[in-house]
Amino acid sequence: MPIKLHIVTWDVPFPADYGGAIDVYYKLKALHSLGIEIFLHCFEYENRTAQSDLEQYSKQVYYYPRTTGIRGMDFQLPYIINSRKNPQLLKNLIEIDAPILFEGLHTTAYLNHSELKERFKIVRTHNIEHQYYTQLASHTSSLLKKLFLYRESMLLNSYERILYAANLVMSISAPDHLYFQKKYSGVAVELIPAFHPENQIRSLSGFGKYCLYHGNLSIAEYEKAVLFLMNEVFRDSKIPCIIAG
Template sequence: MTKKLHIVSFNVPDPPNYGGIIDVYYKIRSLAQANIDIILHCFQYGRDTSSELEKLCHQVHYYPRKKGLLYLLSTSPYIVNTRRSKQLLENLQQEIVPILFEGLHTCYYLNHPLLGAFKKIVRTHNVEHDYYHHLALSEQNLFYKYYYKQEALKLRCFEKRLKRASAILSISPDDTRYFKTHYQMGDFIPAFHPFDKVETRKGLGEYILFHGNLSVNENQQAVRYLLDRIFTEITLPVMIAGKNPPEWLIQKAAEIPHVTLISNPDMEVMNHLIQHAQINLIPTFQSTGLKLKLLASLFLGRHCITNSPMVSNTGLSHLCYLADNIVDMIQLIQQKFEEEITTEEINQRKEVLENQFSNEKNAQKIYALI
């Protein structure tokens, strides 16, 4: 039976080339394949309209995201206050079918009386106030540090609107426990992603790879740690790949002869880099949500070396090698650079990833909810 669903997205989810937008795009694709007619509403900034989305969806609507310092003065979080539109509110009322709000970012109208008759589902990508608190801790720029602190406080207050949701779809087991504790709701739906099956290759790879969006503070903190403390202690070939690296990273990588920086690779190139690496080395210092780079490394890559915050409450720690200090990380790198991944390890990944993280199966869970 065909069902209909409004989806409100925080940005245009095509191309699917960073974090949460990957989850949104592949969720749309999987729900469309599950016989759901999607009415997509996108806040648009820095991205064009998408003919691909118009093929996947029943309708697509675009709304400009508001910008400016004036929106910082509101008691509403900036990421929410800049994503409101009277036209969105009017368009939602054209068909009384369930609404899926992608992220707390899009929930400005969650408790609006004109939407009282709608089933309202919220997809949480993080516990947002916790995420912004950690951004504040790691930020060096005083203006941004103050902004992140204020945003964390506003998000903590705004989050209480989730009481008006019909369901919360959380992205990690830890987040699920949080929302169940605070709002008596929480269905664990892992991140949607580009991978249908594990494609890990046998044999030895040629380099160590760190990958991620290099314009994001969290990834900058991780790669700075690797450049300062790890890559200067080894002589093995290293690749760093990701979007929009800052100037300091370009300069620092150039100072280490065995480190190569690849800026703004497209998805095909990035997947090739992940698949042909001997080690995907992807530590993080922010244990919030589920990192899509972890899924990419496990679906495509060989050995995955990370630290405890990356795998905390993901159910994936047993598929990785963990190192929480410099000595252990260097020892693991040197050991695994010479070892082939085993058939047993690949089969273990298939058992976990192709079931718990199956896009098709998780789309069916959402289908049942609406």
């Protein structure tokens, strides 16, 4: 009998065109190559919709709508959590008896649910979320957005205690690993670096002809980094800089 595993992800992880999606997508491929039977649960929103590519690595793929805007807000739960609460997700997790891998704090609305008490539950942390949202707030110029991000950071800091309901926390970086180990001493914490497709070094010798910056330019922090590069690094440089987002 193959090992079964639920994977709950905050987004549709294909195309794998940004950091979190890359980690989830290539983790999915790696686990599938080991013969693990995966039940993949994805939240659709914006331009991230159902992808047939995911079916070849999964026993079954489920899609859920994310409740965005005011309807996704809650007085106690962070927006990134509450907007991904979906009764059908809980029903599907209950129906198939298998361990659950929650990708990101975003997906953990049912981590401590009584119906899942006997399951082995893993949380893959992609950030220290409350610190990340504080940084986002400090980089935005919009007062309304700044207030929302600071509020989200405070709620996430309080909500993070839900990790005590996990059997295992998988951190993605050494600094995050130290943080979670220290703060959640009663929970097993393992450092599992990001999954990616580059298993061989394929760098060419010599120097390139340009510098490439790639990032999500809808995030103020990355936009600020681009402006710094343009104004402080490449303004007087003879090396062309290509910015892709």
